[in-house]
Amino acid sequence: APLVSLRGVAKRYATGTLAVRGIELDIRPGDFLALLGPSGCGKSTLLRMIAGLAEPTAGRIDWPGGTPGPRDIGFVFQEPTLMPWATALANVALPLDLAGVPGREAEARAAAMLARVGLQGFEQAYPRALSGGMRMRVSIARALVTRPRLLLLDEPFAALDEITRFRLNNDLLELWEAERFTVVFVTHSVFESVYLARRIVVMAPRPGRMHAELAVAAARR
Numbered sequence: 001a002p003l004v005s006l007r008g009v010a011k012r013y014a015t016g017t018l019a020v021r022g023i024e025l026d027i028r029p030g031d032f033l034a035l036l037g038p039s040g041c042g043k044s045t046l047l048r049m050i051a052g053l054a055e056p057t058a059g060r061i062d063w064p065g066g067t068p069g070p071r072d073i074g075f076v077f078q079e080p081t082l083m084p085w086a087t088a089l090a091n092v093a094l095p096l097d098l099a100g101v102p103g104r105e106a107e108a109r110a111a112a113m114l115a116r117v118g119l120q121g122f123e124q125a126y127p128r129a130l131s132g133g134m135r136m137r138v139s140i141a142r143a144l145v146t147r148p149r150l151l152l153l154d155e156p157f158a159a160l161d162e163i164t165r166f167r168l169n170n171d172l173l174e175l176w177e178a179e180r181f182t183v184v185f186v187t188h189s190v191f192e193s194v195y196l197a198r199r200i201v202v203m204a205p206r207p208g209r210m211h212a213e214l215a216v217a218a219a220r221r
Ligand code: ADP
Pocket: 013, 014, 015, 017, 018, 019, 037, 038, 039, 040, 041, 042, 043, 044, 045, 046, 206
C-alpha cells in the first residue's frame, strides 16, 4: 500500500488562482520522489497539502497506513527556519522536546543526528555562526530527528552555491540509502531531480497538472 495517495487533488486559492489540479499520485514507502517543474507550477502548494499545511479544494489525500501525527512528517524549507537564539543542538532537539522526550535523551539523539549530517563538533554553535550549507544541514537534522515516515523538502538547496549544493545532494543521498525514509523533494533543477530521485513527477506550467512520470535508473555510487 502507498504511504500517501493523492486522487484528483486540486487547489484554488482564495485569490482565485488555480495552483494545481488533477493530481493522481501514490507515494510509496522508501520512495525518493522528485517534483520537478518551473516556478509557479504549484510544487510548494502540492508539498504543503501533502504535509497537511494546506487543504485541497478538490480531491482527496489519504494515508492508508493511518493518519500521520506531527512527528511523522519532517519538513525542510528553502530558507532554514532555525531559532537564532538557540544552539544547533537545541534547534535539532526541539521536535523531541515538543514530543515530550526527556531532556537528556533528546540531547543525545539530537547530537547523534547532527553527527549524521556532518556537524559533529558544532553542537554549541549558534545559527549565525554557521555557513548556509551548515544551517541547511541543521534543518535536515531537525526534520529527521523524530524519525518521520515522510521527509518533505521544498527546494532546500536553491539558495546555496553549486559546490555546497552538490555536497548536500550527495550527503542526503547517502543518508537516504542508509535509512530509507520516504522523500518528496521539490526542485526546478533537472540535474538535481535526475541525480537524486528514484521517480520524477514532471509538473506542467500552471495550473500544475502532472505532465509525465519518469522512473530513474541512474547508477548509484
Ligand atoms: P511553485 O512552488 O512551483 O513555485 P507555488 O505552489 O508556490 O508554485 O505557487 C503556485 C501558484 O499559486 C502561483 O501562481 C502562486 O502565485 C500561487 N500561490 C501560492 N501560494 C499562494 C497563496 N497563499 N495565495 C494565493 N496564491 C498563491
